[in-house]
Amino acid sequence: MIKLLRAEGHPVFLSDTQMPIGGYKETFDAARVSVGRLLVLAEATAGGGVVRPQSAGPR
Numbered sequence: 001m002i003k004l005l006r007a008e009g010h011p012v013f014l015s016d017t018q019m020p021i022g023g024y025k026e027t028f029d030a031a032r033v034s035v036g037r038l039l040v041l042a043e044a045t046a047g048g049g050v051v052r053p054q055s056a057g058p059r
Contacts, residue, residue, distance in 0.1 A: 001045045002026050005033065 005028050013027040 001038075001041045002028070004041050004044065 002025075010028045010032065012025055013029045014024045016024050018024065019027070
């Protein structure tokens with residue numbers, strides 16, 4: 001999913017000094033990507049195998 005975000009122009013958000021243990025290359029600005037877009041990207045990455053949570057309505 002990170003590769004897809006990078007292809008859409010979302011750069012690395014945190015620096016290596018902000019994440020000294022590693023992982024900074026996998027960061028992005030979540031304020032610039034909607035939850036819906038993240039879900040679409042996750043489904044594309046997983047080949048459509050993502051299960052959407054059901055609402056916790058009355059039983």
